[in-house]
Every structure is written in C-alpha cells, then in structure tokens.
Amino acid sequence: MHAVAMIAAMIMALSLRANAQVTVGDNVSMNLNANASFGYTADYGSTIVSDHGLNFGGTADLTGSYYTPSFLNFDVNPYYNQSRANSTSQAISDSSGINTNVQLFSGSHFPGSVGYSRSYNSLGTFGVPGAVDFTTHGNSSGFNVGWGVNLPDYPDLAFNYTQGHSDYSIYGAEANGNNSFHNLNTHATYRIAGFNLVGGYIYNQNHSEYPQIVNNEMQTSDNSGNSFSFGGNHDIGWHGNAAAHFSHSNFSSDYLQSSYSGAVNTVDANVMFHPKETLTLASNMYYTDNLVGTLWQNIVTTGGVVRQSTPGQSSSSFDINALAAYNVTQHLITSGTVDRRQQTYFGKSYGSNTLTGTASYWNRLLGGALSSVLAVTYTNVDSTGLSTVGLLSSLTYFRRVGGWELNGSGNYFQNTQTMLIGYTTSGFGFTASAGRKFGFLHWNASAGGSRSLLNKSGYGTDTQNYTTGLTAKWIGISGTYAKSDGTALFGATGVVPTPNPGPLPVDIINYHSHSYGAGLGLNPFKRFTASASFSRAFSDTLNGALGSHNNTESAVVHLQYQFRQMWFTAGYSKFVQGFSASTSPPADVNTYFFGVQRWFNFF
Amino acid sequence: MVQLLLERQFANWGSKLLVLATIGSCLLLPGTAVASKQKTPQPVEVPVLQLEGGRKLVFERSFSYEREAKPKRGFWNRLVDVIAGEPEFHSMVRPYAVVSDSKGRIIVTDPGAPGLHIFDFEQQKYKFVSHPEGKDSMRWPQCVSVDAQDNIYVTDSDAGKIFVFDGGGKLRRVIGSLKGGEGMFKRPTGIAVDSAAQRIYVTDTYRNQIFVMDMQGSVLAKFGKNGAGNGEFNFPTELRLEGNELVVVDAMNFRIQVLGKDGAFQYAIGRIGEGQGAMFRPKGVGMDSEGHLYVVDGLYNIVQVFDRQGQLLYYFGKKGTGFGDFQLPAGLFIDQKDRVLVVDSFNRRVQVFRYFALPKQGAGGGL
Numbered sequence: 001m002h003a004v005a006m007i008a009a010m011i012m013a014l015s016l017r018a019n020a021q022v023t024v025g026d027n028v029s030m031n032l033n034a035n036a037s038f039g040y041t042a043d044y045g046s047t048i049v050s051d052h053g054l055n056f057g058g059t060a061d062l063t064g065s066y067y068t069p070s071f072l073n074f075d076v077n078p079y080y081n082q083s084r085a086n087s088t089s090q091a092i093s094d095s096s097g098i099n100t101n102v103q104l105f106s107g108s109h110f111p112g113s114v115g116y117s118r119s120y121n122s123l124g125t126f127g128v129p130g131a132v133d134f135t136t137h138g139n140s141s142g143f144n145v146g147w148g149v150n151l152p153d154y155p156d157l158a159f160n161y162t163q164g165h166s167d168y169s170i171y172g173a174e175a176n177g178n179n180s181f182h183n184l185n186t187h188a189t190y191r192i193a194g195f196n197l198v199g200g201y202i203y204n205q206n207h208s209e210y211p212q213i214v215n216n217e218m219q220t221s222d223n224s225g226n227s228f229s230f231g232g233n234h235d236i237g238w239h240g241n242a243a244a245h246f247s248h249s250n251f252s253s254d255y256l257q258s259s260y261s262g263a264v265n266t267v268d269a270n271v272m273f274h275p276k277e278t279l280t281l282a283s284n285m286y287y288t289d290n291l292v293g294t295l296w297q298n299i300v301t302t303g304g305v306v307r308q309s310t311p312g313q314s315s316s317s318f319d320i321n322a323l324a325a326y327n328v329t330q331h332l333i334t335s336g337t338v339d340r341r342q343q344t345y346f347g348k349s350y351g352s353n354t355l356t357g358t359a360s361y362w363n364r365l366l367g368g369a370l371s372s373v374l375a376v377t378y379t380n381v382d383s384t385g386l387s388t389v390g391l392l393s394s395l396t397y398f399r400r401v402g403g404w405e406l407n408g409s410g411n412y413f414q415n416t417q418t419m420l421i422g423y424t425t426s427g428f429g430f431t432a433s434a435g436r437k438f439g440f441l442h443w444n445a446s447a448g449g450s451r452s453l454l455n456k457s458g459y460g461t462d463t464q465n466y467t468t469g470l471t472a473k474w475i476g477i478s479g480t481y482a483k484s485d486g487t488a489l490f491g492a493t494g495v496v497p498t499p500n501p502g503p504l505p506v507d508i509i510n511y512h513s514h515s516y517g518a519g520l521g522l523n524p525f526k527r528f529t530a531s532a533s534f535s536r537a538f539s540d541t542l543n544g545a546l547g548s549h550n551n552t553e554s555a556v557v558h559l560q561y562q563f564r565q566m567w568f569t570a571g572y573s574k575f576v577q578g579f580s581a582s583t584s585p586p587a588d589v590n591t592y593f594f595g596v597q598r599w600f601n602f603f
Numbered sequence: 604m605v606q607l608l609l610e611r612q613f614a615n616w617g618s619k620l621l622v623l624a625t626i627g628s629c630l631l632l633p634g635t636a637v638a639s640k641q642k643t644p645q646p647v648e649v650p651v652l653q654l655e656g657g658r659k660l661v662f663e664r665s666f667s668y669e670r671e672a673k674p675k676r677g678f679w680n681r682l683v684d685v686i687a688g689e690p691e692f693h694s695m696v697r698p699y700a701v702v703s704d705s706k707g708r709i710i711v712t713d714p715g716a717p718g719l720h721i722f723d724f725e726q727q728k729y730k731f732v733s734h735p736e737g738k739d740s741m742r743w744p745q746c747v748s749v750d751a752q753d754n755i756y757v758t759d760s761d762a763g764k765i766f767v768f769d770g771g772g773k774l775r776r777v778i779g780s781l782k783g784g785e786g787m788f789k790r791p792t793g794i795a796v797d798s799a800a801q802r803i804y805v806t807d808t809y810r811n812q813i814f815v816m817d818m819q820g821s822v823l824a825k826f827g828k829n830g831a832g833n834g835e836f837n838f839p840t841e842l843r844l845e846g847n848e849l850v851v852v853d854a855m856n857f858r859i860q861v862l863g864k865d866g867a868f869q870y871a872i873g874r875i876g877e878g879q880g881a882m883f884r885p886k887g888v889g890m891d892s893e894g895h896l897y898v899v900d901g902l903y904n905i906v907q908v909f910d911r912q913g914q915l916l917y918y919f920g921k922k923g924t925g926f927g928d929f930q931l932p933a934g935l936f937i938d939q940k941d942r943v944l945v946v947d948s949f950n951r952r953v954q955v956f957r958y959f960a961l962p963k964q965g966a967g968g969g970l
Binding site: 563564565566598599600 | 687688
C-alpha cells in the first residue's frame with residue numbers, strides 16, 4: 001500500500017509539468033524548478049535494521065522577487081530524502097530539510113537579509129588532521145538576520161545576528177555531541193576629514209557537548225564573550241598611512257567544573273610611508289594588558305578548549321618594531337627590521353631584541369620561473385642573556401622541460417619566535433608536482449609534506465601526502481596516500497592542530513593517522529557516467545592514558561545515464577567506521593540503490 | 604527628393620515597428636510564462652517598408668534556436684516530452700556572421716558556442732557543427748562563406764586558421780595550420796570563395812591585408828597595407844565577393860572599399876561621424892540584385908543602404924528587441940532571392956527581410 005502511494009505520488013509529480021505554470025502577478029516574479037526521484041533501495045548493516053523498499057525524494061528551488069529584485073528577493077530550497085553530502089544514490093543516509101533566504105532593499109541605503117535553515121538526518125564530519133574525516137549524522141538549524149545603513153555623509157552601519165544548533169552522533173561509537181551558539185556583530189565605518197574610522201561590537205555565546213570518542217568522560221564547555229573596538233587611519237605625506245586601533249574584550253569560560261574569566265585590552269598602531277618609489281619605511285607598536293587571555297582566545301578561536309583555570313597573575317606584552325624595505329632591482333627586494341618585545345606572564349618578565357634581514361628574489365632562470373625568500377634573525381633574550389640565530393627561507397621553481405611540467409617548492413625555518421618570548425619553532429615543508437602528456441594520456445603526480453616542532457614544549461606535527469592521476473579521453477583514475485602525526489587539541493569539530501599551544505593547560509591529543517584511496521571515473525559515451533571510489537583511513541589517538549584505534553572505510557559505485565531531463569541512477573555503497581575505545585561495535589552500512597530522477601523547470 | 608520621401612517613410616515604419624514590437628511582446632514567445640489574463644492572440648502584422656517606385660522591404664521572420672527549424676512534434680514525441688522533458692535544443696549564444704548556400708540553408712557562426720548553426724527550414728532540419736578537440740580545435744568561428752559545392756569555409760580569428768567543412772558538417776581540411784598547431788594568419792576575419800576561379804579571399808585584420816589563395820590554401824597573392832589611402836586598410840574585417848568585385852569593410856577607416864579581384868581600387872563609400880550616411884562600427888556588408896550596398900552599423904543598430912555613388916537611399920532598424928529592432932547587429936548576407944539576413948547578435952537571433960526589386964516584384968517563396 002505504501003509503495004502504491006509512492007508510485008501515485010511519482011506519477012503526480014511527473015504530470016505536474018502540464019499544470020504547474022502558475023499565474024504571475026503584476027509585482028511578483030518567480031522561478032520554480034524541482035527534482036523528483038523515485039527508486040528502490042535496500043540496506044543492511046550492523047547498526048541499522050536491514051530493510052528494502054521503494055523510495056521517493058525530491059528537491060525544489062523557488063526563487064523570485066517582489067516589485068524588483070532590489071526591493072525584495074527570495075530563495076526557498078526544500079529537500080526531502082536526498083543525501084546532501086555523499087552522493088545522490090543515498091549512500092548512507094537520507095536527509096530532509098529546508099534552506100531559505102530573503103534579501104530586502106538590497107539596492108537601497110537600508111539593505112537587509114533574513115535566512116533560516118533546518119536539516120534532519122544530514123551527514124557531517126568529525127576531523128582528525130591528515131586523515132579522512134569520520135562521518136557523523138544529525139540535525140541542525142540556523143537563523144540569521146542582517147541589516148545595514150548606508151546613508152551618504154553618515155557612518156555606514158551593519159548589524160548581523162546569527163544563532164544555530166546542531167546535534168549529531170558518530171557512526172560506530174556511542175558518542176553524541178551538540179553545539180549551540182549565538183553571535184551578534186555590529187560594525188560601523190565613517191570617513192571624515194581624510195580619516196577612515198571603524199568601530200564595532202561583538203557578542204558571542206557558545207555551548208558544546210563533546211562526543212566521548214577520544215576522551216573517557218562526557219565534557220561540556222560554555223564560552224561567552226563580548227568585545228568592542230574602534231580605530232582609524234589617515235593618509236600622510238610620502239604616500240604614507242598612519243593607523244591606530246583599540247579593542248577591549250571580556251570573556252568567560254566553564255569547562256570541566258572550572259571557570260575562567262577575564263578582560264583583554266589591546267592597542268596597536270602603525271605608520272608607513274614611501275619617501276621614494278623604491279623605499280618603504282614603517283613602524284608598528286602592539287600592546288596587550290592580558291597576554292594569557294590573548295593566548296586563551298587564540299586557542300578557543302581555533303576550536304580547542306583550556307582545561308583548567310589559569311593563575312591569576314597579571315600578564316602583558318609590548319612589542320615595537322621598525323622596518324625599512326628597498327627595491328634594489330625589479331627582481332630583488334631587501335628589508336631590515338628591528339624589534340623590541342617586553343612580556344610578563346606567569347609571574348616572570350621577559351625581554352628580547354631582534355634584528356632581521358630579509359631578501360626576496362624572483363626571476364626567470366634556466367627557462368623556468370624562480371622565486372625565493374631568505375630571512376635571518378638574531379635574537380637576544382634579556383633574562384637569560386642567550387642569543388639565538390634564526391632562519392626562514394623558501395624557494396619555488398616552475399619549469400617546462402619538453403612535454404613535462406615540473407613544479408617544486410620548499411621552505412625551512414629555524415628558531416622562529418612565536419607569540420611568547422622563549423618559545424621558538426622550527427620546521428620545514430615541501431611540495432613537488434609533475435605532469436606530462438603521453439599521446440592521449442595525461443599523467444600527473446604530486447607530493448607534499450611538512451614538519452614543525454615547537455622547541456620548548458616538544459609539540460609538533462608531521463604530515464606527508466602523495467597523489468597521482470591518469471586521464472584519457474573518457475577515463476580517469478587517481479590514487480592518494482596521506483600520513484600525519486602530531487599533537488593537537490580536542491574541539492567540538494574534532495581534533496584540531498594548534499600551532500602554538502604554549503604554557504596553558506589544554507587537552508593535548510597525540511595522534512597518528514594514515515589513509516589511502518583510489519578513484520575511477522568513466523564517460524564512455526554521451527550522457528553516461530560511471531564512477532567508483534574507495535578510501536580507507538586509520539588513526540590512533542592518545543589522550544593521557546586513554547588510547548583509541550579508529551578506522552573508517554568507504555566504497556561507492558555510482559552509475560548515471562541522462563535522457564533529456566531524466567537521470568537513471570544506480571549505486572552501491574559500503575561504509576565501515578569503528579573506534580576501539582568505544583563500547584559499540586563498528587558501524588557497517590551497505591546500500592544498494594537504483595532509480596530515476598526527473599528535473600522540472602516549472603516556470 | 605527621393606531620399607526625403609524614403610526617410611519619411613522610414614519614420615512611419617519605425618513607429619509601426621514599435622507598435623508591432625509591443626504586440627509581439629504580448630504574444631507568447633517560446634519559453635515565457637503564461638500571463639494570467641491573456642488576450643486572444645492577434646495575427647502578427649508584418650512590417651513592410653515601402654520604397655521608391657514600388658520597391659519594398661518586408662520583414663519575414665526571425666529565428667534563434669534549433670526547434671524553430673524542426674517539424675512540429677507529433678503525439679508520441681509530445682508524450683515523451685511530458686514524461687522525460689523536452690530535448691536540449693541548441694540556441695544561439697553570440698552569433699556573428701551568416702551565409703546561405705545553394706539549398707537555401709542558413710549557416711550562422713557563433714563564437715560563443717563555439718560552432719556553426721545550420722538551419723534548413725525547407726527540409727526542417729538543423730545541425731550544429733563544432734570541432735572542439737585536437738591541435739586544430741575551432742575556438743572562435745568568425746566569418747563564413749560557401750563554395751559552389753556548398754562546402755563551408757569558416758575563419759577562426761583566435762586560432763588564425765580557416766576550417767573547411769563539407770555540406771554535411773564534416774571537417775575536410777584546415778587551412779593555415781602550421782606544424783606546431785599555430786595559425787598562419789594573425790587574425791583572419793572576412794572570407795569569400797570564388798568557385799569559378801578556384802580562389803579564396805581572406806582578410807587578415809591585424810596585418811591589414813587581403814590574402815588570395817587557391818583552394819588548398821597556398822597563398823598566391825596579398826594586397827593592401829596599413830593606411831587611409833585608396834586600397835589601404837585600417838583593420839579590414841568583413842569581405843564579400845559580389846560579381847567581380849570584392850567588397851571590404853575597412854572598419855577603422857569607417858568606410859567600405861570596393862576592389863577588383865586583383866586588388867585594384869574601384870570606389871569607396873562611407874565616412875566617420877554622426878548622422879545619416881556616416882559609419883561608426885561598420886560590420887556586415889552585402890549587395891542586393893540591384894547593386895545597392897547594405898552596411899550594418901553595430902553602434903547605431905541600423906542597416907544603411909547606399910547606391911554605387913555612395914548616396915544613402917534609406918536605412919532600417921533601431922535599438923530594441925522587437926521585430927526589425929537590433930542590438931549589436933553584426934553579420935549580413937543577401938542571397939539570390941534578395942533575402943536580407945541580419946545577425947542580431949545581442950538579441951541572439953537572425954532576422955530575415957526580403958527586398959522586392961522592381962523587375963522581380965511579386966516573386967514568391969519564403970523561408
């Protein structure tokens with residue numbers, strides 16, 4: 001009976017074409033197109049109830065305007081039982097939802113917009129650096145409203161408010177997470193007497209519950225904060241510019257039964273001018289009265305959390321530098337910088353003086369194109385009296401040799417100072433690629449990697465990735481391999497690498513991952529495409545004493561033939577995902593699908 | 604006196620076109636939404652420009668996409684249309700030049716597609732011709748001509764080559780393709796084929812020259828150089844062979860030069876400026892059975908008609924989207940039946956007019 005109803009719905013959808021041309025009033029113009037699909041699907045697996053049956057889905061897109069698009073325009077996009085992430089063959093989960101957006105008075109002095117979205121059972125990802133992301137499914141909603149005031153001779157104002165909520169679970173683990181947020185952002189700009197003035201106010205609030213996937217306890221964090229800022233700049237002589245900026249922010253955090261709150265005031269100013277076309281002189285100054293708070297903000301912005309409350313000692317940072325840059329030739333720029341830093345954190349004071357010399361060179365060389373940068377720094381730290389020499393270099397070269405296209409780049413840095421005096425970082429990175437046409441075949445390959453090490457704390461990351469592909473007229477194959485090791489922070493969207501964890505107590509995750517995959521695409525005749533892909537990823541995460549061995553595996557085969565506005569599709573997908581730290585067995589979902597889709601352009 | 608009379612008639616005709624355009628916009632065009640309170644369709648009034656001595660110029664039709672050349676769809680086709688949707692019909696994207704062959708087929712170059720649209724209204728057929736792959740890919744089909752066997756010659760101003768297709772649209776050869784795939788010409792635009800003499804004439808706009816070749820592409824002669832004198836050019840573009848005369852659009856000298864087949868200067872018409880008879884963006888050119896010269900002006904959105912003495916006889920067109928209106932008109936071709944084909948480039952269509960000369964008045968037949 002259910003199937004009969006589906007078939008009836010499909011026939012009705014097909015017959016809509018003849019009757020769907022709607023009356024268009026004098027002031028309303030609308031376009032509507034839709035995609036309806038109908039097919040058979042069967043799935044079975046370890047974490048789902050095996051079933052099979054007829055399936056109906058569809059999407060629609062209604063766009064239009066009232067009076068003129070500048071006065072009011074809208075876009076409404078509902079979808080039902082359509083996989084929005086992986087493929088149209090409904091590989092893992094069907095999702096339903098709606099996206100809407102309305103723009104008002106966009107051609108006037110008071111433009112505004114309102115948007116709303118909601119989705120059910122949609123796919124998402126939970127990331128581990130360097131590996132294929134883990135797959136999640138869940139629900140989400142979002143709402144935003146924005147308004148602007150752009151009156152001549154008055155300050156331009158912009159207001160934007162967004163809020164959203166999402167909850168999800170990770171396939172293969174009894175791990176659920178959710179996140180909700182509110183953001184208010186106001187911004188003003190004004191130009192008067194040659195001054196460009198800016199100011200703004202930001203409020204944000206965030207609540208997250210983290211999935212128990214690499215931690216052995218359910219964790220919740222609440223962050224909120226607000227900030228206001230103002231500043232301005234003015235052109236000065238010698239084609240120069242002077243700018244200054246002030247901001248004040250308050251923040252509070254609750255995480256693991258500990259609270260942390262504070263305020264940060266920062267002031268920065270810079271001046272730059274060009275006495276000659278080839279000469280640039282500049283000076284910058286930066287001051288913050290809460291260096292620890294600034295570090296905390298960096299971590300939270302990246303997506304991590306700070307585990308415990310920090311000591312209450314005051315902290316500050318002051319930095320002033322002067323720069324001179326000179327274009328020696330069209331291909332060579334040299335510059336020199338003098339920098340003085342003074343910092344106080346965790347009850348100690350630090351000071352350093354740094355001299356930096358930089359040369360940048362680019363030119364055509366040996367039939368190719370070369371660009372390079374070399375910088376040498378000399379740093380003397382007051383408290384220890386130690387002096388260090390740092391280095392920063394990069395080199396890029398591209399050349400065609402016969403039928404080959406070769407590209408390579410590398411960079412190396414040593415003892416590069418981070419935000420904190422006393423913390424330096426070193427590392428290197430490289431990329432290389434080659435491509436060549438062999439008759440009707442085109443082959444390409446690339447490799448890349450990087451390694452970084454924060455000297456004092458021993459944090460670092462190491463990544464490698466390799467890809468290759470071969471394409472002919474109607475066929476293409478590709479393969480990838482990636483490997484990643486390092487330390488990172490735990491956040492709501494996964495494990496996120498943080499460049500400079502510094503001395504703050506955070507949940508450090510040691511991770512190791514590697515993944516590989518292959519793909520095949522075919523287009524043997526017009527309007528027919530076939531594709532197959534396979535990927536597998538393994539990762540190990542270690543958080544204190546809790547370790548987990550994780551794997552995810554995906555195979556998808558998809559066939560599609562187009563006849564006019566109909567697409568005949570067939571597909572198979574296999575998905576496996578599991579975590580050894582979880583008490584749940586790995587998820588194993590297999591799906592077969594074949595069906596037909598029809599696109600309609602109603603009006 | 605004659606000219607004044609013609610101009611007055613044109614003014615009346617222009618206002619009539621405006622009315623017709625309004626009527627036309629009220630009628631349902633393919634692909635437009637149905638109005639809620641639709642009036643009963645009225646018969647389309649065909650614009651006619653009455654000229655001196657009983658001559659007249661009649662608007663016949665305009666066309667823009669494949670379906671207009673195809674036969675009316677039967678029951679089963681329409682049923683499949685309902686179930687699976689209509690087929691994807693080709694349509695003009697940025698048409699530039701036009702020509703018709705001995706069978707009455709209309710061939711339109713379309714750099715935006717890029718390719719050729721071949722409309723055969725008599726046989727109710729359509730074909731799209733392109734050559735997108737290989738070292739001799741057709742990138743920017745510009746101007747077009749046909750020979751006595753209905754082979755199609757297309758200049759590719761970007762690739763610097765000439766593509767020769769047979770009547771069925773199959774590529775036969777590429778003229779001007781050098782070993783590395785580069786083109787021999789800097790910017791070939793206008794082209795004309797003299798089947799009797801087995802010669803091909805091509806304007807190379809950047810070289811300010813006209814190349815004379817045999818049918819295989821061997822260069823036999825070149826004439827012209829940069830300048831403003833007789834037989835000199837400043838970015839020549841469109842080219843037509845009318846009898847024993849080569850009609851060349853000397854674009855940046857704002858004139859039309861008429862040369863002998865050997866390049867000898869015969870006469871020139873046109874001048875830069877505003878007002879009637881002046882040219883600012885001369886594009887397509889053609890000659891009717893009475894020897895009147897038709898020149899498209901892309902900026903003024905008109906077609907001006909001159910006699911051999913350079914006197915403006917009349918003009919037609921104005922900026923717009925209605926019947927007889929143009930937006931960035933480009934190519935023009937006049938066939939043996941005095942049908943005047945004008946490429947209305949920005950409106951993505953070709954408009955067909957028919958000139959009724961005195962001796963042939965009443966000759967029937969349409970598209």
